[in-house]
Amino acid sequence: MKSADEIKRLFHSAAVQTNAAPDGAVFQTLKTAYTRTVEHKAAQREPSIWRFVVRNPSVKLAVAAVIVIACVIGLSLWRTTGSGIALADVLARMEQVKAYRVTTSAQFWSTKVTGEEPNKPYNFTEAHYTWLTSKEYGRKSTHGELDPNGGWSKTAESYCLPPKRTYISIWPKQKRYRRTQFHDRWAEQFEDSPYSPGRLVKRILEYKYESLGRSTIDGIEVEGFRTTDPNHVVHIINRGESEIQADIKIWVDVKTQLPVRCDSTYVLSYQNKKKYEHFVEHDFQWDIPVAAADFEPVIPDDYTGIVIKYPAHITEETAIEGLKVWGELLGKYPEKSPLQIEADDADVGDAVLRLAEKSETPAALRFKEEMKGLTDEQIKNKLVDFLMPIRGLDKFYMALQWYKKDRAYYGKTVTPKDADKVLMRWKVSENEYRVIFGDLHAETVAPEKLAELEAALPK
Amino acid sequence: MLQDKLLIWRLRRGNVDALRQIYDKYKAYLLKLAITLTGDACHSEDVVQDVFLKLAESYDRIGVHGNLRNFLITCLVNRIRTLRRDGRRHQAAQCDGSAIERPQACRPDQWAVVNEQMQRIGEAMVKLPVEQREVVTLRFEAGLGFRQIASMQNASVNTVQGRYRYGMDKLRSLLNGEVDK
Numbered sequence: 001m002k003s004a005d006e007i008k009r010l011f012h013s014a015a016v017q018t019n020a021a022p023d024g025a026v027f028q029t030l031k032t033a034y035t036r037t038v039e040h041k042a043a044q045r046e047p048s049i050w051r052f053v054v055r056n057p058s059v060k061l062a063v064a065a066v067i068v069i070a071c072v073i074g075l076s077l078w079r080t081t082g083s084g085i086a087l088a089d090v091l092a093r094m095e096q097v098k099a100y101r102v103t104t105s106a107q108f109w110s111t112k113v114t115g116e117e118p119n120k121p122y123n124f125t126e127a128h129y130t131w132l133t134s135k136e137y138g139r140k141s142t143h144g145e146l147d148p149n150g151g152w153s154k155t156a157e158s159y160c161l162p163p164k165r166t167y168i169s170i171w172p173k174q175k176r177y178r179r180t181q182f183h184d185r186w187a188e189q190f191e192d193s194p195y196s197p198g199r200l201v202k203r204i205l206e207y208k209y210e211s212l213g214r215s216t217i218d219g220i221e222v223e224g225f226r227t228t229d230p231n232h233v234v235h236i237i238n239r240g241e242s243e244i245q246a247d248i249k250i251w252v253d254v255k256t257q258l259p260v261r262c263d264s265t266y267v268l269s270y271q272n273k274k275k276y277e278h279f280v281e282h283d284f285q286w287d288i289p290v291a292a293a294d295f296e297p298v299i300p301d302d303y304t305g306i307v308i309k310y311p312a313h314i315t316e317e318t319a320i321e322g323l324k325v326w327g328e329l330l331g332k333y334p335e336k337s338p339l340q341i342e343a344d345d346a347d348v349g350d351a352v353l354r355l356a357e358k359s360e361t362p363a364a365l366r367f368k369e370e371m372k373g374l375t376d377e378q379i380k381n382k383l384v385d386f387l388m389p390i391r392g393l394d395k396f397y398m399a400l401q402w403y404k405k406d407r408a409y410y411g412k413t414v415t416p417k418d419a420d421k422v423l424m425r426w427k428v429s430e431n432e433y434r435v436i437f438g439d440l441h442a443e444t445v446a447p448e449k450l451a452e453l454e455a456a457l458p459k
Numbered sequence: 460m461l462q463d464k465l466l467i468w469r470l471r472r473g474n475v476d477a478l479r480q481i482y483d484k485y486k487a488y489l490l491k492l493a494i495t496l497t498g499d500a501c502h503s504e505d506v507v508q509d510v511f512l513k514l515a516e517s518y519d520r521i522g523v524h525g526n527l528r529n530f531l532i533t534c535l536v537n538r539i540r541t542l543r544r545d546g547r548r549h550q551a552a553q554c555d556g557s558a559i560e561r562p563q564a565c566r567p568d569q570w571a572v573v574n575e576q577m578q579r580i581g582e583a584m585v586k587l588p589v590e591q592r593e594v595v596t597l598r599f600e601a602g603l604g605f606r607q608i609a610s611m612q613n614a615s616v617n618t619v620q621g622r623y624r625y626g627m628d629k630l631r632s633l634l635n636g637e638v639d640k
Binding site for chain 1: 473475478479482486487490491494495504508511512514515516518569570571572573574576577579580599600627630631634
């Protein structure tokens with residue numbers, strides 16, 4: 001009778017190998033199944049609301065630049081460098097950081113591809129951002145631009161405060177602010193959003209990078225890494241059909257294993273011009289003490305603002321609910337787009353009030369009755385909830401554009417009575433389109449059927 | 460473990476390369492586990508393909524903090540049980556239930572190639588009762604604890620330990636003389 005250890009040794013010496021030819025065939029089957037599932041799930045996925053909360057493109061890009069640090073570390077995670085920095089340790093170290101501050105200096109300019117002065121820079125601007133991020137409180141950022149006197153003036157300030165379910169933007173020059181109240185599940189999503197450095201440490205693991213070796217920055221021994229793969233920011237920049245080139249270099253302190261500096265340049269090529277955007281992240285302060293007061297926005301009394309609420313879910317049902325509100329209020333759908341006015345959020349309330357004033361539908365009469373005698377402040381508060389489905393519809397429609405879902409909207413010619421006419425449509429897969437009809441029922445149709453339906457629309 | 464978590468994370472983001480890495484990392488391991496449990500290389504190939512297919516189609520069911528290896532092992536064990544149950548149902552009239560478990564000569568283009576020791580273990584293991592075989596395999600090959608195995612078998616820890624003891628005793632008898640080779 002043999003011991004368990006001897007049997008264990010026999011087990012361990014037993015081995016299975018795989019033959020290459022069937023091996024490739026098996027993986028091909030898996031790959032096909034996986035790709036199909038990924039596409040199917042992508043078609044059903046609800047968009048992350050955080051993509052749309054931050055509206056200013058330059059702020060989006062600045063955020064993108066900050067997170068590049070995380071990206072490059074993410075890319076390198078699989079390997080240790082020749083000089084011995086274990087980048088998995090850098091990732092682990094970054095995740096331990098409770099709060100940090102960083103400054104971003106940015107430059108933007110453009111050049112013409114053709115014409116009299118090709119390659120001559122024009123529209124040169126500079127911007128300055130500071131970021132204070134805390135695991136406990138959220139993130140505060142300030143945005144400054146070069147003023148005519150050569151100094152920096154603060155143009156915007158924003159606070160993303162997941163514990164308070166609030167996102168606040170303040171524009172001092174305009175004396176305006178916007179407070180977005182979000183649902184609990186958004187707070188959970190924030191951890192998964194492109195604007196969460198903690199989450200983004202793990203982002204884009206698949207892109208190629210190279211080691212730049214050791215160097216010294218401000219007397220600190222650093223090790224550099226570089227990637228020229230633009231895919232880590234394409235999802236954030238989303239500049240239509242433009243091509244993006246990227247060159248990102250990051251240096252990590254050899255002793256603390258935390259980033260010290262990051263240089264990133266993006267070239268966005270359009271048909272007749274190129275846009276250049278250069279960011280430098282510097283003055284990192286890791287593990288700094290922060291207090292709740294650092295994340296308390298101060299809004300002077302003379303500032304005007306709006307409060308925005310979005311539905312918890314941004315889905316097809318949200319869109320239908322928004323269209324229903326419009327349909328009942330106006331007796332028809334907005335002509336231009338589901339939001340009627342693709343403008344600043346503040347104008348949406350004004351637009352609804354203006355349009356409702358002219359409408360005589362039962363819903364409009366009820367709405368006007370409810371608003372009668374209210375002060376401006378009370379009307380503003382009342383509109384917060386009333387506009388929620390409409391804002392949800394707006395976000396849904398934006399998401400369709402963002403994810404390039406071949407969206408279309410026919411509110412100009414289709415009314416709530418048109419049960420067989422396409423009001424809105426978007427692509428869900430290669431062979432399927434989702435269609436919301438005039439009476440707000442939804443169906444999935446083949447592209448051929450959609451072509452027939454659209455051909456039948458009034459011109 | 461960190462690597463597995465990152466693989467899951469990438470897989471959940473639709474990365475085919477992550478699927479490739481998981482496949483390369485676990486295919487031989489799962490085949491070995493399956494052959495130990497079924498004693499049949501051809502049958503094990505189908506089972507392991509099914510497990511990977513399950514992963515490819517249900518990858519979002521593993522949380523980023525989930526355990527990839529345990530997920531695959533659980534899928535494998537469940538798949539073998541299901542097939543065994545179906546096999547029994549379909550062949551109840553003709554055989555004693557061991558039809559799918561008997562070591563067989565495989566086709567020339569077979570996926571899994573086993574060494575001599577593997578062959579011996581496969582042959583010995585099919586002579587153990589199914590529950591004992593599972594416990595011994597999951598303990599030896601998968602390195603699972605009795606509590607985990609008990610949970611998978613929906614049995615008490617004592618029962619699982621008993622199965623392990625009986626299984627090992629029988630395996631010792633069956634392999635007596637083999638382990639010295």
